[in-house]
């Protein structure tokens with residue numbers, strides 16, 4: 367097994383900015399801490415991440431449905447869920463420079479910035495508040511959701527009755543979440559506005575341990591299938607004394623980020639906590655009727671939850687590599703083709719009119735099938751490097767021979783191997799090549815390490 371090696375964050379941030387993956391939000395005004403924009407390539411990759419998750423969790427399964435609930439909800443939701451009283455982090459403030467810190471993150475009882483003395487901890491609720499309607503008073507306060515899960519719990523009855531699903535079944539949702547984090551940082555790892563991808567899998571009590579194990583394994587495999595190196599992943603089960611009040615078991619999937627091992631995804635056995643709380647607070651019955659046993663019960667729920675941006679960052683970090691190439695260094699994003707923002711680049715060897723005309727025709731043929739880019743600027747070597755750096759799996763070169771033999775060269779990103787194929791079958795060949803990289807098989811290798 368190769369030693370785990372985290373990528374250098376500065377290099378990654380620079381690539382993201384230079385190539386239009388991620389920019390600081392409202393940068394011309396100095397930015398806004400914890401907020402980021404996904405640029406032209408970033409948004410394509412971000413959509414691919416979300417699409418890969420949605421496909422795996424919802425479309426490829428018979429026991430899952432999707433939901434898109436509103437961001438603003440009745441504030442009673444957040445009272446019942448416990449967020450109003452306990453969605454808080456312990457905050458300390460430096461008595462000298464007045465910077466604020468999340469107490470959990472500090473190794474010593476001193477300000478990491480100036481070494482000053484810190485105040486006592488106080489709890490700080492990290493939900494953002496705003497107002498509905500024209501009057502800004504206590505009765506019109508609403509919250510920007512800090513997670514999407516509660517939308518799925520409060521819609522449980524609507525979904526059950528409209529889909530007639532039997533247990534076990536799950537509800538999936540992706541969407542914006544907002545947390546007024548005390549400290550942000552490590553690029554997009556911890557943001558104040560981010561997208562979260564959550565799945566609530568409802569099961570019969572008593573079968574929950576089995577399903578918890580299933581989802582830990584299934585989610586871990588998803589990352590491996592997306593090509594993340596297994597030495598960059600590990601499982602971190604929470605010790606009993608550190609579990610949230612609602613959780614019977616929680617395991618984090620950690621990734622080796624540039625700043626060290628950090629939570630990528632959390633999988634929790636939330637038992638019947640949420641449905642029970644909402645039933646109590648709303649006065650509605652939130653139960654399941656089991657036709658076979660004729661029992662009514664409140665299902666338990668297993669929840670895998672991951673930030674889309676954090677997943678994006680992990681994929682980027684894992685894919686980034688530098689290789690010696692002649693006298694230069696080749697920077698490659700070895701992204702899985704499902705995730706790569708551009709799948710195919712069409713590159714005429716020169717800007718000669720007859721060549722670009724054919725290349726544009728090839729571009730028009732391929733484009734309906736995959737996200738394709740056409741590029742005729744600079745030398746061919748430089749264009750290959752540009753595509754390597756953004757993770758494009760295949761470059762198609764149209765050269766002078768193509769004018770006579772109607773064939774083009776496909777150059778593959780990782781091995782830089784080249785094959786020549788007829789233009790007539792190019793789209794078919796590329797489809798087969800990209801499908802061969804589909805997410806059906808796990809890469810070779812055993813299980814991922816469990817953190818001590």
Ligand code: ATP
Nearest residue numbers: 545547555556557560629630631632671672673676
């Ligand atoms: P942490 O301990 O890092 O604050 P958490 O345990 O509060 O995270 P959860 O509430 O379990 O996080 O959130 C589920 C997932 O959402 C996390 O695994 C992470 O991928 C993502 N996430 C949480 N907070 C943020 C954030 N501020 N920015 C980006 N992603 C986040």
